Amino acid sequence: MKPPRISRHPVLLVFALLAVPHLHAGDWFAETSALYFTEDKRTGVSASAGKMLASQHYFGTEIIAYGVEETATGAGFTARSKVSIVVAGVTYKYFTPLTPSKSVYGYFGGGAGLGITSASASVSGFGVASRSADVSTNDFAAQAMAGIELPFSPSIAGRLGWRYVAVPSVSLFGIETSLKSNVIEAGLTFRF
Numbered sequence: 001m002k003p004p005r006i007s008r009h010p011v012l013l014v015f016a017l018l019a020v021p022h023l024h025a026g027d028w029f030a031e032t033s034a035l036y037f038t039e040d041k042r043t044g045v046s047a048s049a050g051k052m053l054a055s056q057h058y059f060g061t062e063i064i065a066y067g068v069e070e071t072a073t074g075a076g077f078t079a080r081s082k083v084s085i086v087v088a089g090v091t092y093k094y095f096t097p098l099t100p101s102k103s104v105y106g107y108f109g110g111g112a113g114l115g116i117t118s119a120s121a122s123v124s125g126f127g128v129a130s131r132s133a134d135v136s137t138n139d140f141a142a143q144a145m146a147g148i149e150l151p152f153s154p155s156i157a158g159r160l161g162w163r164y165v166a167v168p169s170v171s172l173f174g175i176e177t178s179l180k181s182n183v184i185e186a187g188l189t190f191r192f
Helices: 010-019
Strands: 028-037 042-053 057-074 077-097 105-125 128-151 156-172 175-191
Touching: 028 057, 028 156, 042 175, 057 105, 077 128, 077 156, 105 156
Parallel strands: none
Antiparallel strands: 028 042, 028 175, 042 057, 057 077, 077 105, 105 128, 128 156, 156 175
């Protein structure tokens, strides 16, 4: 299943535009990453924009999106489920040089925001008509992150990192659950 289209959630676009800091002079950043969720072996994407405040403090907004689709079949029935997750929020990263020449930087940080979870389920078979249901929730989401960044030029850098993403309390079809995952990410940072 493809990650949900951000255009379906106009509130996220407005949130992302309003949350970008307009304080202090500094470098603007745009980041994009490919994500691998280790627990459920799924891929996703993230994009962020923000500003470097002072020399080592990054503050910005971020949107993470991924989806899960499963099908199960048995004696006379088929069950399908789809879950789409979008996390939008603010992030903070602290950068520090790891080498005297400043050719490699380490970073750590965190973020908080809104986790939008959409789910659908359908069952068919057993000689009865197909049944389906849809649900969507908006819940608190948080993340922690750490990694390294390798500048290729003054305006482009590569990034490899880890993050922990959590939507601690989600109610889907009357079932309370949580969505938590360790994530490996690789991406690019653009400075302008």
